[in-house]
Amino acid sequence: MITIKEIAERANVSRTTVSRVLNNSGYVSEDARKRVLHVIEETGYVPSAHAKSLRTKKTKVIGVILPKISTETSSRLVNGIDDVLAGEGYQILLANTNLHAEKEIEYIRLLKSRNVDGMILSATNVQQELIQEIRQLKIPFIMVGQYAEELTSVIFDEYQAARDMACLLIKKGYKKIAFIGVDEADRAVGYLRKKGYLDAMKEHQLPVEASWLQKGMFDIDSGSDCMRSIMESAEDKPQAVLAVTDRLAIGALQYLRQNGFSVPGDVAIAGMGGSELSKYITPALTTIDFSFEDAGREAALLILQKIKGEHEQKINRKIRYRLVERESI
Amino acid sequence: MITIKEIAERANVSRTTVSRVLNNSGYVSEDARKRVLHVIEETGYVPSAHAKSLRTKKTKVIGVILPKISTETSSRLVNGIDDVLAGEGYQILLANTNLHAEKEIEYIRLLKSRNVDGMILSATNVQQELIQEIRQLKIPFIMVGQYAEELTSVIFDEYQAARDMACLLIKKGYKKIAFIGVDEADRAVGYLRKKGYLDAMKEHQLPVEASWLQKGMFDIDSGSDCMRSIMESAEDKPQAVLAVTDRLAIGALQYLRQNGFSVPGDVAIAGMGGSELSKYITPALTTIDFSFEDAGREAALLILQKIKGEHEQKINRKIRYRLVERESI
DNA sequence: CTGAAAGCGCTTACAG
DNA sequence: CTGAAAGCGCTTACAG
Numbered sequence: 193m194i195t196i197k198e199i200a201e202r203a204n205v206s207r208t209t210v211s212r213v214l215n216n217s218g219y220v221s222e223d224a225r226k227r228v229l230h231v232i233e234e235t236g237y238v239p240s241a242h243a244k245s246l247r248t249k250k251t252k253v254i255g256v257i258l259p260k261i262s263t264e265t266s267s268r269l270v271n272g273i274d275d276v277l278a279g280e281g282y283q284i285l286l287a288n289t290n291l292h293a294e295k296e297i298e299y300i301r302l303l304k305s306r307n308v309d310g311m312i313l314s315a316t317n318v319q320q321e322l323i324q325e326i327r328q329l330k331i332p333f334i335m336v337g338q339y340a341e342e343l344t345s346v347i348f349d350e351y352q353a354a355r356d357m358a359c360l361l362i363k364k365g366y367k368k369i370a371f372i373g374v375d376e377a378d379r380a381v382g383y384l385r386k387k388g389y390l391d392a393m394k395e396h397q398l399p400v401e402a403s404w405l406q407k408g409m410f411d412i413d414s415g416s417d418c419m420r421s422i423m424e425s426a427e428d429k430p431q432a433v434l435a436v437t438d439r440l441a442i443g444a445l446q447y448l449r450q451n452g453f454s455v456p457g458d459v460a461i462a463g464m465g466g467s468e469l470s471k472y473i474t475p476a477l478t479t480i481d482f483s484f485e486d487a488g489r490e491a492a493l494l495i496l497q498k499i500k501g502e503h504e505q506k507i508n509r510k511i512r513y514r515l516v517e518r519e520s521i
Numbered sequence: 522m523i524t525i526k527e528i529a530e531r532a533n534v535s536r537t538t539v540s541r542v543l544n545n546s547g548y549v550s551e552d553a554r555k556r557v558l559h560v561i562e563e564t565g566y567v568p569s570a571h572a573k574s575l576r577t578k579k580t581k582v583i584g585v586i587l588p589k590i591s592t593e594t595s596s597r598l599v600n601g602i603d604d605v606l607a608g609e610g611y612q613i614l615l616a617n618t619n620l621h622a623e624k625e626i627e628y629i630r631l632l633k634s635r636n637v638d639g640m641i642l643s644a645t646n647v648q649q650e651l652i653q654e655i656r657q658l659k660i661p662f663i664m665v666g667q668y669a670e671e672l673t674s675v676i677f678d679e680y681q682a683a684r685d686m687a688c689l690l691i692k693k694g695y696k697k698i699a700f701i702g703v704d705e706a707d708r709a710v711g712y713l714r715k716k717g718y719l720d721a722m723k724e725h726q727l728p729v730e731a732s733w734l735q736k737g738m739f740d741i742d743s744g745s746d747c748m749r750s751i752m753e754s755a756e757d758k759p760q761a762v763l764a765v766t767d768r769l770a771i772g773a774l775q776y777l778r779q780n781g782f783s784v785p786g787d788v789a790i791a792g793m794g795g796s797e798l799s800k801y802i803t804p805a806l807t808t809i810d811f812s813f814e815d816a817g818r819e820a821a822l823l824i825l826q827k828i829k830g831e832h833e834q835k836i837n838r839k840i841r842y843r844l845v846e847r848e849s850i
Numbered sequence: 851c852t853g854a855a856a857g858c859g860c861t862t863a864c865a866g
Numbered sequence: 867c868t869g870a871a872a873g874c875g876c877t878t879a880c881a882g
Contacts, residue, residue, distance in 0.1 A: 193659070195875055206853045211877055218878095219851045236657065238634040242571050242580070243875030246858045251571070253614070253635075262600035271591035274617050283631070284615040285582070288603050302612070305567040306582075328565065330522070442801065472771065474803035524859055535869045540861055547862095548867045572859030575874045 194237050202235070203227040214239055245307060252282050254495060255303030255311040257296060261288040263410075264467050265484055269314055269336065272488020280496060282309070293317050297325045304331060310495040312336060316378050332498035334491045338380050344498070344506045346491045350380045353480050353513050354388030354436070357462050360478075361432050362396050364521055366460055369393065370404035370430035372418040372440045385436045385464065404430055408440050415443020423451070432460035432521065438467040438479055445473065445520070460521040466514070475519035487511045523566050531564070532556040543568055574636060581611050583824060584632030584640040586625060590617045592739075593796050594813055598643055598665065601817020609825060611638070620739075622646050622706075626654045633660060639824040641665060645707050661827035663820045667709050673827070673835045675820045679709045682809050682842050683717030683765070686791050689807075690761050691725050693850055695789055698722065699733035699759035701747040701769045711736075714765045714793065733759055737769050744772020752780070761789035761850065767796040767808055774802065774849070789850040795843070804848035816840045 196214075200207045205224050212218045213228045220228075231237070245251045254277060258266045274284055285308060287299040293316060303311050310332035315322075318340045326333055326343060335345040361369050371389050376382040386405075393400050403425040408414035415435060422430060435441035441463030448455050455461055455475055463470055466481025490509050497503055525543075529536045534553050541547045542557045549557075560566070574580045583606060587595045603613055614637060618624035622645060632640050639661035644651075647669045655662055655672060664674040690698050700718050705711035715734075722729050732754040737743035744764060751759060764770035770792030777784050784790055784804055792799055795810025819838050826832055 193875095196877095197875075207876080208853055208878080209851090212852090215877080221851060224851085238630055240575075240875055241635045242575050243858090244877075246569075246571050246575055246860085246875080247877045249858080261603055262596040267591040267596045270615075274590055274615065278617065278619075283635075286599075286603065286613040286615055288607065290607075301567055306570045306612075469798060469801055472798055473801050522859090525861095526859075536860080537862080537869055538867090541868090544861080550867060553867080569859050572874090573861075575859080575876085576861045578874080 193240070194235055196237075196239065199228065199231050199235065199237050203231045249307075251307050251309055253285050253306070253308045254282050254492070255285045255287060255299075255306065255308040257287045257289065257299050257303070257311065257313045259289055259291055259314055259316045260410075261286070261290075264469075265465070266314065268484035269488040269491075272485035272490075273312060273492045274488075275485070276489050276492040276496070282496075291316070293319070293322075296322055300325055300329065304329065309499050310334070312491045312495060315340075318379055319377075332495050334495050334498075336487055336491050338378075339508065342506055344494060344508070346487050346494065346509045346511060347380065348482050348487070348511055348513055350384035351388040351391075353464065353482070354385035354434070355392045356388075356515055357434055357464065357478075357480055358389045358392035359396075360515060360517070361434060361460065361462060361521060362392065362398065364432075364460070366432035366521075367398055368404075368428060368430045368432070369398070369400075370406070370422050370426070370433040371400075372406045372408055372415060372422075372433060372435040372444060374408060374410065374436055374440075381436055389434055401426060401428055401430075403427070404433075408435075408443075410437060410439060412439045412443040412446065415440035415445075416447040417443070419444035419447040423447075423453075430459065432456075432462070434462045434464075436464050438463035438465040438470045438477060441477055441479070441520075442469060442473060445477070456519070456521050462521050466516060470516075470518070478518045478521045479516050481514045481516050483511055483513065522569070523564055525566075525568065528557065528560050528564065528566050532560045578636075580636050580638055582614050582635070582637045583611050583821070584614045584616060584628075584635065584637040586616045586618065586628050586632070586640065586642045588618055588620055588643055588645045589739075590615070590619075593798075594794070595643060597813035598817040598820075601814035601819075602641060602821045603817075604814070605818050605821040605825070611825075620645070622648070622651075625651055629654055629658065633658065638828050639663070641820045641824060644669075647708055648706075661824050663824050663827075665816055665820050667707075668837065671835055673823060673837070675816050675823065675838045675840060676709065677811050677816070677840055677842055679713035680717040680720075682793065682811070682844075683714035683763070684721045685717075685844055686763055686793065686807075686809055687718045687721035688725075689844060689846070690763060690789065690791060690850060691721065691727065693761075693789070695761035695850075696727055697733075697757060697759045697761070698727065698729075699735070699751050699755070699762040700729075701735045701737055701744060701751075701762060701764040701773060703737060703739065703765055703769075710765055718763055730755060730757055730759075732756070733762075737772075739766060739768060741768045741772040741775065744769035744774075745776040746772070748773035748776040752776075752782075759788065761785075761791070763791045763793075765793050767792035767794040767799045767806060770806055770808070770849075771798060771802060774806070785848070785850050791850055795845060799845075799847070807847045807850045808845050810843045810845050812840055812842065 289295040406418035470477035616628035735747035799806035
């Protein structure tokens with residue numbers, strides 16, 4: 193590889209001077225600048241970012257830790273992050289935990305060793321160990337999707353969103369509303385959304401049968417399984433079901449249609465997530481569109497501010513969501 | 522930041538020894554090793570990857586250049602890449618051209634400056650300038666999605682795939698088949714798929730009306746527009762339409778349904794891509810599932826081999842595709 | 851306007 | 867088994 197030393201020799205100047213024209217800093221005579229530029233052009237020299245970071249302590253790289261790489265949520269989030277980061281000359285270094293929560297800590301350390309200028313974690317939990325690791329980190333850090341005391345985060349009002357959706361269902365006249373959730377270790381999606389639903393039901397004095405409460409995973413098949421459990425075990429069949437993700441909702445939809453139920457005629461379905469699928473499936477799914485791109489953009493903006501040292505204290509940014517009413521309820 | 526020097530001092534050994542225990546190389550007495558490990562543990566020391574790469578010339582980072590970050594194709598591709606790379610301790614540094622072809626070269630240089638161990642480009646064109654830039658690159662490089670003379674690539678048989686689909690349509694009895702393509706600058710998706718369709722038609726002596734040939738972009742709305750053009754301008758209305766991407770096909774579907782045509786009754790539709798949407802839309806879309814995850818895995822495998830210097834010559838790997846017949850034809 | 855030299859945090863022959 | 871020293875490719879006070 194060709195280095196600054198060679199450029200300096202060829203242009204008949206010192207490395208210092210080459211560095212100056214590279215970084216547009218300090219004084220360089222027009223003549224020297226031209227010679228250097230010329231040699232760079234003709235050699236195709238590209239300065240080593242590593243050597244540079246070693247000195248400057250800046251890498252222009254932001255580490256992004258994702259729970260899963262090929263989900264629409266991650267994709268939209270990363271898109272938003274890259275949207276603002278690219279403009280500032282930063283790049284994204286990806287880390288994918290593949291839903292193994294313990295890898296979050298591992299990757300935080302790896303990214304630290306890679307001297308990233310900041311990290312953004314799309315979190316699925318807020319375990320003490322993880323929070324601890326982040327707290328002792330000296331690198332700017334943004335948590336997305338989960339709220340944690342003392343950490344700067346970009347979140348949605350998960351509780352309110354689920355509650356809004358439950359209320360919409362109730363307003364529409366549905367009284368027997370089932371619920372498909374996920375593990376409550378995921379505080380945002382598992383716990384808070386469930387609580388929103390539960391509170392809405394209670395507030396309207398609507399009973400909830402235990403068999404109406406199912407817990408699935410983050411995929412379509414799981415939604416079908418949950419719906420089956422509900423329909424097969426419920427004393428009183430529900431008139432509607434609220435699923436905490438669109439995929440779960442779509443799975444439920446599949447089950448119902450395959451078993452001769454009409455949606456929303458026999459059972460209404462609402463999802464959450466605002467996925468593209470929700471729009472094109474038949475019947476189109478009523479859902480909540482969380483602006484993941486905005487969340488990504490906001491996270492990127494915050495990390496940039498932190499890098500510039502513009503704010504010290506923790507900040508909690510809430511991103512808006514939109515209730516999208518369609519044909520499934 | 523805490524460095525190897527401090528660890529050495531605290532453990533009362535030299536930096537050399539610390540380095541040895543860090544890398545598990547050379548001889549270190551049990552006693553020294555223990556002291557070092559202990560200090561590392563208690564300080565939470567993480568060695569600087571930058572400093573290390575500066576010496577070793579390896580970064581364990583692969584640059585991945587994508588035409589768009591939030592498409593299902595990219596998402597699946599990156600998933601496949603990460604799948605094999607993560608296991609080998611490599612991370613992905615993302616670069617998103619956002620469909621600006623000229624940024625491909627720019628990012629190749631940027632990634633070069635970042636000393637990545639290899640690059641994978643999900644290409645949308647094979648312009649001379651780009652190919653030139655890649656050729657003079659001394660870093661292992663894999664091209665995905667486009668074939669280029671002398672470059673190692675992972676591709677699909679785009680021509681055959683489009684031809685297969687057209688033949689299926691013909692076999693089903695459709696004779697008047699329209700086509701929605703994209704710009705032929707994209708040789709794989711634009712040119713080759715069109716050629717596959719055209720050749721199939723010719724082979725079966727089926728005439729193609731000029732108005733049946735439309736060119737769109739990579740989104741759903743564009744598919745609608747193309748379908749409108751076809752239906753409004755065709756002398757002879759087609760009985761079927763082959764779109765080169767699922768999104769274009771879905772746009773066409775939308776247009777037809779909104780204008781009172783039944784699918785496949787009045788017009789049959791086939792897409793290409795094997796997107797998740799194709800499966801859940803009504804009617805379910807007949808499409809070609811390109812295994813983008815496999816393409817990603819294969820690209821990662823190849824780049825790993827190149828890094829290890831296991832093969833010099835260029836290789837062209839063809840990834841299988843699967844014709845998925847569903848209800849839209 | 852220019853350059854010599856120190857230093858960033860590592861690894862690695864080399865010598866002991 | 868261990869360490870002193872050189873070197874990776876840059877930048878940056880400092881001196882001129």
